[in-house]
Amino acid sequence: MEITFWHAGNKGKRGVTLERAIHIFPDIEQVELIQSIRKKYDPLYTFIPPHITLVFPFESEITNTDLYRHVKQAITGFQPFTIRLEEITASNGHYLFLNVKQGNDQIIALHDKLYTGPMAIYRSYMHTYLPHLTVGRLNHEHDLKEALKDTRSFKHRFETRVSHVIAERIDHNSLSKIEFAVSFPD
Numbered sequence: 001m002e003i004t005f006w007h008a009g010n011k012g013k014r015g016v017t018l019e020r021a022i023h024i025f026p027d028i029e030q031v032e033l034i035q036s037i038r039k040k041y042d043p044l045y046t047f048i049p050p051h052i053t054l055v056f057p058f059e060s061e062i063t064n065t066d067l068y069r070h071v072k073q074a075i076t077g078f079q080p081f082t083i084r085l086e087e088i089t090a091s092n093g094h095y096l097f098l099n100v101k102q103g104n105d106q107i108i109a110l111h112d113k114l115y116t117g118p119m120a121i122y123r124s125y126m127h128t129y130l131p132h133l134t135v136g137r138l139n140h141e142h143d144l145k146e147a148l149k150d151t152r153s154f155k156h157r158f159e160t161r162v163s164h165v166i167a168e169r170i171d172h173n174s175l176s177k178i179e180f181a182v183s184f185p186d
Contacts, residue, residue, distance in 0.1 A: 018062075019170045020179070022055035022071065022114055024107070026083060026133070026160045033156050034098065034135060037088070041096055041136030041147050048176075050133050052083075052100070052107060054165060055114050058122040064179055066118065067167060071182045074113040078184045080163040081106045085133055088151040092127075094144045096136030096151065103162065107131040110165065 028034065031050060038045035062070075083103030091097050100107060108129060115123040135151075138144045164183040168176045 017059050019057055019059045020055075020067070020167055021053060021057045021170070022165055022167050024052040024054060024083075024162050025049055025166055026052065026085070026158075026162065028085075028158050028160055030156070030158070033154075034133070034158070037096070037098075037135045037151060037154060040150075041138060042134065043137065050135075052131055052133055054107070054111050055119065055122070056124070057170070058119075060118075060122070062118055064169075068180050068182070070117055070119060071114065071165065071167060071180075074116060075110065075165065075182055075184055078106070078110065078113075080161050080184050080186065082159060083107070083162055084157060084159045086155075086157040088135060088148070088154055090144055090148055091130070091132070094138040094141065095134055096138070096144070096147055097130070097132035098135045098158075100131040100133070102159070104131050106162075114165075 028050065034050050035045060038050070081103050083106075084101045085098050086101050087099045088096055089099060108131060111129050111131075136144075136147055138147055162184075164181045166181045167179045169179045170176050
C-alpha cells in the first residue's frame with residue numbers, strides 16, 4: 001500500500017539510512033468532522049490522515065525485518081483497546097490537539113515499549129509524551145488563540161478500537177509507504 005503523507009524534517013539520505021515513524025491510524029467514524037478542523041488549521045491535513053504518533057520520525061539503518069521483530073516483541077502483552085478522543089486544546093509550538101481521554105495509559109505504555117532496545121537511542125526526553133491527534137499547526141500565538149476560540153464549540157466525541165500499529169517509511173520525495181502493520185494478539 002502506498003500513501004502520500006506529509007513528513008517534517010525529511011533530510012538527505014546517507015547510504016541505506018531510512019526515515020520512519022510508527023503510528024496509530026484510528027478508524028474513526030465521522031472523520032470528516034476532524035478533517036474540517038484540520039482543513040482550517042493544519043496545512044498538512046491532505047498529506048497525512050489523522051494519526052497518533054507512537055514513535056516520532058527517526059533516521060536509521062535498522063532493517064525492515066529487525067524493526068518488525070522489535071515492534072512485534074514490544075507489543076507483546078498488549079490487547080486491542082478502546083480510545084476516546086475529545087476536547088481541543090493548545091500545546092507548545094502553536095499546535096492544536098484533539099485529546100485522548102480514554103486509552104491514554106495504553107498509548108503511553110506502547111510509546112514507552114517501542115522506545116526500548118534498538119529504538120532507545122531515538123527517544124527524546126526534551127518533552128513529556130502526551131497522546132493526542134494533531135488538528136492544527138499555527139504560526140503565531142494570536143492565530144492559536146483565535147483557533148481555540150473557533151474550536152470551543154467542537155464538542156464531538158470519537159471512540160474506536162485500536163488493534164494494531166503501523167510503521168511507515170518516508171523516501172527522499174516525502175512519499176510514505178506503509179512498511180508493515182503489527183496486530184495485537186486477541
